[in-house]
Ligand SMILES: NC(=O)c1ccc[n+]([C@@H]2O[C@H](COP(=O)([O-])OP(=O)(O)OC[C@H]3O[C@@H](n4cnc5c(N)ncnc54)[C@H](O)[C@@H]3O)[C@@H](O)[C@H]2O)c1
Ligand SMILES: O=C(CO)[C@@H](O)[C@H](O)[C@H](O)[C@H](O)COP(=O)(O)O
């Protein structure tokens with residue numbers, strides 16, 4: 001193969017230069033498509049959705065991974081489902097909760113994949129649980145044989161609107177939040193809101209924090225829905241009226257319209273807008289090449305606060321404290337009016353969320369900001385709300401400004417009751 005020194009051999013993205021060749025350049029893309037589908041009664045044996053892969057065929061073997069709480073609530077129905085469909089299966093039950101979101105859990109999953117002898121392409125792993133469970137299983141699936149497909153069935157609100165719709169997987173490591181992880185979306189995410197019926201109020205609030213995040217940075221209508229219906233959503237665990245039996249004739253008009261499919265009931269509209277808003281931000285920048293990400297809102301200080309407080313603060317609760325602090329900071333910069341600030345803090349309280357935490361000290365906030373700057377390639381890229389429903393990015397927040405905002409929030413927070 002004699003070539004002159006300048007010949008570039010272009011073979012669909014492979015470039016070789018020189019003779020003898022001294023320099024090759026490989027360029028390719030990795031198209032990704034994944035589905036998120038709203039479903040009902042997923043565990044009903046007559047519903048074959050779980051077993052349909054993207055091509056619609058059914059598989060014969062599955063490894064299911066869940067956690068102890070979910071297994072105690074749904075494990076019998078899960079096993080009966082796969083028995084009914086004649087699918088050989090094994091259920092791996094992990095410990096639940098943030099303190100078990102670790103590499104040890106990931107290795108438990110990979111060892112179970114080995115023991116089960118999973119077929120890497122035809123037998124997707126099935127994750128049934130909340131955000132912690134799905135992050136662990138997703139990370140394990142991304143590592144096993146360099147990628148093994150998985151399916152997510154979220155059973156918490158955070159899982160339904162956030163952890164189950166993105167591409168991120170990962171675990172906490174060395175005391176840091178999500179320090180190890182990959183970008184590896186599930187082939188399919190199947191959303192069944194009825195799982196929330198067994199979720200306690202604190203975890204419903206936890207998920208409402210991530211919905212409030214989307215509202216504050218890009219969806220004023222969503223904020224209005226949370227302000228108007230938040231307490232009811234918390235009380236009825238975001239179950240739609242149709243799910244709780246026939247609509248009485250004297251029910252409010254929007255419930256009667258919703259029952260006839262003519263109007264989205266608040267729970268459905270809130271969940272749908274939260275997912276839509278998240279996906280609008282994720283799809284164009286799924287691998288986070290651009291680090292100005294409005295969905296980072298509430299995630300500048302919260303990773304450090306959450307890990308310092310572990311297990312006292314849930315993820316969404318730490319996000320809420322972060323959003324309360326940055327709302328106060330935005331008001332002090334004139335980006336948000338004091339009336340809007342008070343509306344936001346009031347809605348947080350109504351949703352059962354904290355607005356302040358003793359860890360909001362200058363030292364912790366300073367450490368958190370420095371770590372986030374490292375996470376965001378040397379700049380703060382801190383999203384701040386502009387009014388309610390939009391945001392801008394700043395890179396000039398000082399520790400003095402943070403301390404003043406935290407002090408102001410502590411005073412405001414003491415007046416806002418959960
Ligand atoms: N990957 C992402 O893009 C992404 C996005 C947001 C949050 N997260 C992660 O998600 C985690 C928080 O999610 P989470 O709050 O769902 O965590 P989780 O998985 O710990 O679930 C919360 C608790 O609820 C229990 N539970 C789950 N489903 C239940 C049900 N239907 N009924 C009763 N109890 C149930 C669990 O056993 C657990 O004790 C954090 O680690 C966060 O970092 C990831
Ligand atoms: O918590 C998460 C993702 O873990 C989401 O709610 C959040 O909007 C964003 O993805 C943030 O970027 C935080 O993600 P990261 O710190 O885990 O990278």
Ligand SMILES: [Co+2]
Nearest residue numbers: 210299315319
């Ligand atoms: Co989050």
